[in-house]
Amino acid sequence: MYFLLNDVVLTLELQLLTPPMVARRFSALTLECVEKLGREIFAEEPRLQHRRLERARRLAALIVTKAPEVNAALFVAPSRSCRFDQVAVRLASLDVGLLARLHTEQQSGRLTPMLADRLVWAQAAA
Secondary structure: OEEEEOOEEEEOOHHHHOOHHHHHHHOOOOHHHHHHHHHHHHHHOOOHHHHOHHHHHHHHHHHHHHOOOOOEEEEEOOOOOOOHHHOEEEEEOOOHHHHHHHHHHHHOOOOOHHHHHHHHHHHHHO
């Protein structure tokens, strides 16, 4: 499945990312806890989706396990090492066709933060 994290389309294979033992360990977490974890991670590394791809995939997988309808997340930190409560977060459920288009744009090197914002995040705000 595809998952848009800020401006990067991740390919998730949920069965591989969450083995049964790991899934049981994280089953008590709520979506709010996962959002807070994401805020903490992005407060440390605002460009997580570019610099720590595997960590970004694990965060996306956690989001999906808590909210299966969600396939996009935006985390915006004002600066590196900011407080976690300064990181804004938005979750969205995108059309599969739009995700496929974004993935194609990414594969061709044309997916930019501005394009992702225009096609997804600005639309979600409207």
